[in-house]
Amino acid sequence: MPKTEIRVGGLGGQGVILCGSIIGKAAAIHGGKHATMIQAFGPEARGSACSAQVMVSEEPIGYPYVKNPDVLVLMSPDAYKLFAPSLKPGGLVLYESDLVHLDKSLPAGARTKGIPATRFAEDLGRRLVLNIVMVGFFAGTTGLLSYEAVEKAVLDSVPKGTEDLNLRALKKGYEYGRSGR
Amino acid sequence: MKADPKGVLTGVHFMDGDHAACEGALAAGCRFVAGYPITPSTEVVERFAQRIPLIGGVFIQMEDEVASSIAIQGAVWAGKKAMTVTSGPGLSLMMEHVGLAALTEAPLVIVDVQRGGPSTGLPTLPGQADMMQVKWGSHGDYEIIALSPNSPQECFDLMIRAFNLSETYRVPVFFMMDEVVGHMTERVAIPEPSEIEIVERRWSSKKPGEYKAYATGADMVPDMVKAGDGHRIHITGLTHDERGYPALTPAAQKKLVERLVNKIRLRRHELVDVRKDGVDGAEVVVASFGITSRVAQAAVEEARRKGGKVAHLRLVIAWPFPDKLFQELSRRVKAFIVPELNMGQMALEVERAVAGRCAVVPIPHAGGTVHEPAAILEKIMESSR
Numbered sequence: 001m002p003k004t005e006i007r008v009g010g011l012g013g014q015g016v017i018l019c020g021s022i023i024g025k026a027a028a029i030h031g032g033k034h035a036t037m038i039q040a041f042g043p044e045a046r047g048s049a050c051s052a053q054v055m056v057s058e059e060p061i062g063y064p065y066v067k068n069p070d071v072l073v074l075m076s077p078d079a080y081k082l083f084a085p086s087l088k089p090g091g092l093v094l095y096e097s098d099l100v101h102l103d104k105s106l107p108a109g110a111r112t113k114g115i116p117a118t119r120f121a122e123d124l125g126r127r128l129v130l131n132i133v134m135v136g137f138f139a140g141t142t143g144l145l146s147y148e149a150v151e152k153a154v155l156d157s158v159p160k161g162t163e164d165l166n167l168r169a170l171k172k173g174y175e176y177g178r179s180g181r
Numbered sequence: 182m183k184a185d186p187k188g189v190l191t192g193v194h195f196m197d198g199d200h201a202a203c204e205g206a207l208a209a210g211c212r213f214v215a216g217y218p219i220t221p222s223t224e225v226v227e228r229f230a231q232r233i234p235l236i237g238g239v240f241i242q243m244e245d246e247v248a249s250s251i252a253i254q255g256a257v258w259a260g261k262k263a264m265t266v267t268s269g270p271g272l273s274l275m276m277e278h279v280g281l282a283a284l285t286e287a288p289l290v291i292v293d294v295q296r297g298g299p300s301t302g303l304p305t306l307p308g309q310a311d312m313m314q315v316k317w318g319s320h321g322d323y324e325i326i327a328l329s330p331n332s333p334q335e336c337f338d339l340m341i342r343a344f345n346l347s348e349t350y351r352v353p354v355f356f357m358m359d360e361v362v363g364h365m366t367e368r369v370a371i372p373e374p375s376e377i378e379i380v381e382r383r384w385s386s387k388k389p390g391e392y393k394a395y396a397t398g399a400d401m402v403p404d405m406v407k408a409g410d411g412h413r414i415h416i417t418g419l420t421h422d423e424r425g426y427p428a429l430t431p432a433a434q435k436k437l438v439e440r441l442v443n444k445i446r447l448r449r450h451e452l453v454d455v456r457k458d459g460v461d462g463a464e465v466v467v468a469s470f471g472i473t474s475r476v477a478q479a480a481v482e483e484a485r486r487k488g489g490k491v492a493h494l495r496l497v498i499a500w501p502f503p504d505k506l507f508q509e510l511s512r513r514v515k516a517f518i519v520p521e522l523n524m525g526q527m528a529l530e531v532e533r534a535v536a537g538r539c540a541v542v543p544i545p546h547a548g549g550t551v552h553e554p555a556a557i558l559e560k561i562m563e564s565s566r
Contacts, residue, residue, distance in 0.1 A: 021366060025195035028368040035195075037366040062479035063554055064365055153195075 003057040004144055007069040007086070008134075009079025010096075012050045015131030016075065018157060020052025022135050026145045026153035027056040036064040049078050056144060073138055074100050075117070075130070081105070094137055094177075096130070113141055113177070120172050125165060132158070132166045133173035140177020147174055184208050184341075184377035187236045196369045198362040199224035201333040202292060203232070204369075205340025206264055208377055211290070212238030213263040215252035217245050217271060220304045221360040222294035225266045246271035250278035250291070257287045258416065260382070260407030262344055264290035264356075269298045269311055272318075279353055280319030281418050283441065286395075286403060288347040288382065290340070291315075292356040294363040295471075295522075297548035307360035308548030309471055310523035315355040316500050322438050324445035326452060327355040327500035329470040333367045339497065345380035346452075350444060351402050357499065359522065361472040361551060389413065394425035395437075401444035445501055454497040455506055459485070463492035465564045466510055467518045468531055470496040472551055477520055480557035489565045499527065507534035516564040520544035520557050540564065 006023065010016040017039045028035035038053045053066035068088040074080045074095040080102075087093065090109050095102070097114030106112070115137045121130040132154060139150045150170060158166045188207035196204070203225045206214070212233070216226040230240040239256070243249040246267055253263035267275065272293050282289055295311050297303030315327050326346050330339045340356060347354040385392050385404035389411045397403045406412045415425040420437055422428040445452070458481070460466070465484075469477040474495040481493045492514075496503070507517070516539055519528040528543035535541055542560050546552055 021195060024366060028195055029193050035367070037195075038361070038364060039366070062475040063551070064361065064475070065551070156195075 002059060003055065003061075004071060004142075005066040005069045005088070006054040006056065006071045006073065007051060007066050007083050008054065008073040008075075009049070009051040009083050010075030011078070012048045014050070014075050015128070016050045017052050019073065019131040019134050020054045022132075022150065022153045022157050023138060023145070024054050024056070025156060026139070026149040029156075030149035030152040031145050033058060034061050036061050038064055038066075049076075049082065051079065051083070071138070071142060073134055075134065076100065092142065094134070094141060096134070115173065115176050117173065120176075121169060124168050124172065129166055129169035132169040136170040136173025136175075137177040138173075140174040142177075150174075182379050182381050184374040184379050185210055186374040189371065189374040189377065191371050191373050194369045194371065195366055196333055197224065197364055197366045198330070198333040198336040198358060199294065199364065200228050201336040201369045202330075202340050202356065202358065202363075203228040204371060205337040206290070206344065207232060207236060208337070208371070208374075209262065209341040209344035210379055211262045211264050211344060212236070213253065213256035213261040214239075214265065215241045215243050215249040215256070215263070216266045217243050217249050219246075219268045219271045221296055221363050222266045222268045222292060222358075224363070225292060225294070229266075246274040247278070250275035251281070253289050254278065254282055254285070254287045257289055258408055260409075262288075262348075262382075264292060264344075266292040266294070268294050268296050268304075269308070270301060272311055272314065276314075276318040279325075280321060280323065282353045283319065283323035283325065284321075284418055285416050286351040286441075287353070288351045290343045290347055290354050290356055292358065295357065295359040303549050305360065306549040307472060307551065308522050309357075309359055309473065310526065310548060312357065312499060312521075312523065312526045313529075315357065322442055323352075324442050325353050325355060325500055326350065326445070326498065327357050329357045329496055329499045330362055331471055331474045331495070332362065333365060333369045335497075336362065337369055337371060341377060341379070345378070348380045348382050349402070350448075351383070351405075352445065355500070357471065359472050393423045395421060396423045397440065401440050401447070449501040450505075452498055452501050453503045453506065455503050456495040456497060458493040458495075460492040460494075460510070462490055464490040464515045465518060465561055466492045466494055466514050466516070467520070467557065467561065468494045468496065468507075468527070469520055470499050470527065471522075473520050473522060476551050476554050477557050479554040480561060483554065483558050484561040484565070487562065489561055491561050491565070496527070502527075502530045502534070504534040507531055508536075511535040511538040514539055516540035516542055518542045518544060518557070518560050518564060520546070520552050520560075522546050522548045522551065
């Protein structure tokens, strides 16, 4: 696909922006593609609606805003409500299945795949890494980015001393995404 | 000379424009920033405040923008490279001191991450409506330079250029970002310090007693000294003579003000940077700058697929305006199309340069988002007919 438009949505504190940033970084620095990211968040830092618009392309990117995403990565019911109607026909919805419940607001023909990312993150030891589980899930499901590229982008992005935990989170999400792809 | 390695974060980063602008300033040798936080520019100073203690330099969060724009002039006369960073409302407050910097010929950089105006306007959303303000905002006659980056990479690259130009011409240089360029994250490659060319201040080699603060040669730009070097100098906002002392006569005014404008106007050919795409054989030319240039490029490419003979000129240096190029092209094209996130500012400059020889089609936009490429495409196709 020459250009993929992605919207990552959730709540402040879930690591939504970092999730978008790692996808962009994996593409632009480690994946040999072009990528832009635009972020938006409410005035409150935690608990408010928060989203990142990521564009990944084989060509340089002009217009950087995502209007009708090819892929939605959703981590909260509000983000689902807000962004599901904007999905491109036949687009893909990747969602946190314990938090987001699909309903008829989803455009017809949408492809969907859920993952209990928060539960997986808790099982790994820290709920905080749910965003990294989602990055892995994105890469595994879409095949847009190689595992090596996202792995490098995660290592570039997470605090020192947390690499092992984050890589386990990444792998968990990636493998879940690969299964039944 | 080459960049001081202490300020250069060599490597490939995924970074937004605000952060890249800060890294550009650090690489350029900026060691003093005074600022007052304002969306969407805050990340520039936030990063500077975090980075500068490790490099060696000063960040001061001032009480307001009036103070910020004068604190940097103190730092300049103390020998440092300095900048301040703001957005529209802060820029308006700085205008008094822009005039002082122009008159005293203080080399400095003012970053304006443009948002929707007037007044408080749209704090978190883009505009490009400060273009005329930076050209004309302070009273009296003077010239400035303004650069217009369209990507985080250019926020880095052009910021180094901004500092270099301020030192070369001793004028305030405006760095005209916008909210999208500032907050958009993209790949930014920062080279080795040995690959970054830095223009050092024009230090005078004259001894105390021989040095005149405003004596110039053929290039019309005076050399500087700094506080603590043993010179006794007088720097004033009054019209002054070569020594810097007040000289309140029509003759002194003529000599000074003519030099202030001519050091840019007579050397403007050195200050043309327009990225040209497909000019040969073009019938219609889109002229744009900043974030709008990226949207316009998408429209230009689509128009070409539909058979339009269309060129794209992107103003990297917006001020001084590249009149001559527009004059030349106006003799052989049908129309210039000027999309911008304001109600028609640089379009006026295009009209002035073109002087009726061909059509000028502004595509104004009140700001808050960028143009739809389709809106630009429509005007291109209309003008091609």
